[in-house]
Amino acid sequence: MPNNDQPTRRSRQNSEEDFDETQSGGGLVKKIILAIVGVVILLIVAGAALFFYYASSAPKVSQSELASQNGTTIYDNQNRVISRLGLQKREYVKSDQVPETLKHAVVSIEDRRFYKHHGVDPIRIMGAATANIFGHSSGMQGGSTLTQQLVKLSVFSTAASDRTFKRKAQEAWLAINVERHFSKNQILDFYINKVYMGNGVYGMQTAAQYYYGKDLNQLSLSQQALLAGMPQSPTYYNPLASDTQAATQRRNEVLNAMVRSKYITQAQADKAAQESITADLDPKHGNTSNGDVNVNEKVIDAYVKEVLADLQQKGYNPYNDGLQVHTNIDLDAQKHLYNAANNTVSFQSDKMQTGVAVTDPHNGQVVAMLGGRKLGNTIYGLNRAVQTNRSSGSTAKPIMDYGPAIEYLQWPTFKSVSDTKFYYPGTNTAVHDFDNKYKGTMTMRAALVQSRNVPAIRTLQDVGIKRATTFLKGLGISQKKPYNLQNAIGLYISPLQISAAYAAFANGGTYYEPYYISSITTQDGNVKRYSPNGHRAMNKATAYMMTDMLKGVFTDSQGSGTAAHISGVNQAGKTGTTNYPGGNQSGVMDSWMAGYTKNYSIAVWTGYDQPQSASPISDTYTDSAQWLYKDEMEYLDSQNHASNWRMPDTVEAVRVNGKRQLVIKDSKWALQYAAIDDDDYDNSSSSSSESHSSSLRDSIVTSGSVFSNNDHNDQQSGRNDTGASNSNNNNGDNNSGANNAPTPGKATGNGGAVGGAVPTTGGTGAH
Known part of the structure; x- marks a missing residue:
């Protein structure tokens, strides 16, 4: 009798075929996985090679560059300095003069793993990338560490065109090297003294004087939290703005970040948040004074305003990039124009205004520009040389x-x-x-x-x-x-x-x-x-x-x-x-x-x-x-x-x-x-x-x-x-009898359509 438990030749053959197909399918999957792993490894190796290649060409960074305060300098066409952003007196504050509370505030809002990483924070980078991909970012922190931000402020431009992989690689490499040569406290000191704080002010000590008329160690928790949060957007978080809602919100974000980092208690944060953002602001701007530029800022106000706007349009940040900007202004011609409008030429009254532009026909260079006259202490005000709301x-x-x-x-x-x-x-x-x-x-x-x-x-x-x-x-x-x-x-x-x-x-x-x-x-x-x-x-x-x-x-x-x-x-x-x-x-x-x-x-x-x-x-x-x-x-x-x-x-x-x-x-x-x-x-x-x-x-x-x-x-x-x-025919160009009295027509101003609409704005010659 045949044994029903024994496989027949046909069944054994079918089983072997099924086994081969399974083995074949598994082998294909394994090959795909191995191929993907190989590509990933290859990409990592290639990326690492490219990183080190770019890093090898990174510029050097010295202690003097890290410690310097990097305002933009503007020159005339003869290479003479006409303006420095941040004309206020700059005070470099040493570590023992910086309150621990301020250091904690800066670290909490800018780089809460600052004391754990070595210049570059992979966890921070992955977190920022994930948040950006899935739209979960609160906007409080990006992928750059404080050390990387310091390097960027000290060496690189913040222009959008410079945000390349090469620049990021060099920035990371230099950050790692900075961490090897300087302590965390030194790095934090460099940062606190370098950042732009709005209104032409650099460094938090100078900002403390400018906004509150006090030194850093005299500020309240609320005031320190505001200063710590301002570098992200100094203009937006400006406590002197007419609308201080953004500044208040930013101050509170810093306080909450300090609570999460366990530097202060919730009760301390709540108490500080109750303080008005405008409390104790100093309208005289404390112990600040003009810098070493010998040009009256009123003389060049309109020109510099347009230069700053041009820089920003080109993708630069004139307040953080430490640029040297050479312009086409003829300073002597500019001074002459300013003096003529304000002192020499007669006007109907001091309120009568002017706007003047001087260009070079050979190349289009703006040689001089006047935005107004008798402007008092107004800085970067209305530039009438570029306004287009008056008929020519x-x-x-x-x-x-x-x-x-x-x-x-x-x-x-x-x-x-x-x-x-x-x-x-x-x-x-x-x-x-x-x-x-x-x-x-x-x-x-x-x-x-x-x-x-x-x-x-x-x-x-x-x-x-x-x-x-x-x-x-x-x-x-x-x-x-x-x-x-x-x-x-x-x-x-x-x-x-x-x-x-x-x-x-x-x-x-x-x-x-x-x-x-x-x-x-x-x-x-x-x-x-x-x-x-x-x-x-x-x-x-x-x-x-x-x-x-x-x-x-x-x-x-x-x-x-x-x-x-x-x-x-x-x-x-x-x-x-x-x-x-x-x-x-x-x-x-x-x-x-x-x-x-x-x-x-x-x-x-x-x-x-x-x-x-x-x-x-x-x-x-x-x-x-x-x-x-x-x-x-x-x-x-x-x-x-x-x-x-x-x-x-x-x-x-x-x-x-x-x-x-x-x-x-x-x-x-x-x-x-x-x-x-x-x-x-x-x-x-x-x-x-x-x-x-x-x-x-x-x-x-x-x-x-x-x-x-x-x-x-x-x-x-x-x-x-x-x-x-x-006397119309003195030179033979006019016909006799040309001075006919006009027929009265519908009254018109200027700017009306040809179709007959009566205009309501503009003057003679305006559309």
Whole structure:
């Protein structure tokens, strides 16, 4: 009988096959696991090799670097120190002068395993990584130890671009080495004396004096907890801020961290948390004083403010990175400008303000800048040189109207333009000048020098908004809303933008983006240099022809900028004024002067910060902008005299009606006239024959109201508006009978759409 318990040949064969499949499957899994382990080991080895490779190139760190207080130093273009962040007196506090409570507070909030690790804390790194991945981080601690933070503050930049694996590897390596050579107490002392504490203050001892007028060992538990928590975000946790909620919350986080670390009891924390965050603050900032910089910070305030903003935009932290920043400021020119605005030039009152920007047409470097005048102790306040909420008035005409007309339509300087009755399309809103007159047909040169509004608007119509927008964009000027016809006589742009735009006329057509910083040197010796960023914005012919016409603003006996004329200086420019919107108040609201030589471009705004609550600028003080411009340009040209411009070979001079004019070579207008020898004419005064009126006010009149853009003080120059506007045909550019009385139209301010909406903001020439 067969034994049923014995496997048959078939069953044995099937079992063997199943066993082989199991063995095969298990072998595959084992191979996969071994492969993964191998890859992991390989990655670890490769990572370790890369780590040590990067570590081998790490910079050295000395005790002096660890102990130094690393404020950023700012230099002028002659390598002279003009500012140090943290000008207060810095007090280095020794370990025995630092309260144990403060040390415990710092360790609790910044690195609670500080006394256990050796510079790098793997547990802390893994914890921070896990918290970041799963979103459980409270924001109280990151992966860097106190020692790593000290190394970063002493050697490296905190710029976002420097947060690389290489930098982290070097930072970790140096932290390990620092721990080998210095005790925990020494490291903690270095950190407490180095960190930035807001308001230009470095080190917690200096901060104790600045905020409370006390030494560290005199502070309460609450005050020490606040100081310990501030380095994470000094500005946000500033107890002097108008809103101290963030500072209070941070102080309480530190107290709770100290409880968790068993340095204080919950009762002690609760009692300290009851103390007001503003208790015992010292408004006199204790025993702090200015540092060793011999430059009055008020003189350079606006410039330094923009430098700091630029540094932060580039990813640096000027308060922690210990940078050496070389700028393009000409300190002597800056001092001269400050003195002129505050002491030399006359203004209507101390409340009358100004914003000034000076750029170098060769490269876009910002040479000098003034954010205001008579500012008292205000530091890093409103910089009026970069504000864009005031209309530029008729300084817009060269860049919005006539420049594009030459560039795209090839208009000659003698192109006929019409100063006749004009209504904004689709409306009954009429546009006039201050004299409530129209002057008929005149040349483009005459219209620009006299700053007539209607010809400017008609020119923009011929050019087209699209092409004018393109021209402006090439000069670094743009806005979100589409431009309209009213922008022909005013743009919302800053003095810095106007200075940079006019600089393109000065240098033959290249627009350079204005910039403040020439180089940045970080603590590890890395140098980042900055070069001009320019592009061609217009043809050489356009730049030269505009310059030739704009000379007449200064040299024409009727010119609007004669108050800024400087004998022997080759300059060109444009004035501009605006009036109050809606005709609610008569008089001038803003007054501008923008001009340039081949070496400098200056734009000046003057007015009141709150024009609606201030008296209008009188006729006399509309010239304050010109006086300030003249004072600064006269100084600059005396230091670096500019030669006259040379006519490019794409332009030729022609005689039209017995007068010198310019035309683009080979254009349809050039073929109608014979070229003349330009050397036979004095270019500096060639436009004088183009004046047609004794009054040159850039004004717009609507519905019988005068919105005067007083480009020049006629009373000061001995001119009389009455009857003077009838002398329209002195030079043959005006048609007889051109002074027709305007038909009253709907009242308009400035800024209204072409479609007929009545604007409510802005002044004459503003959109």
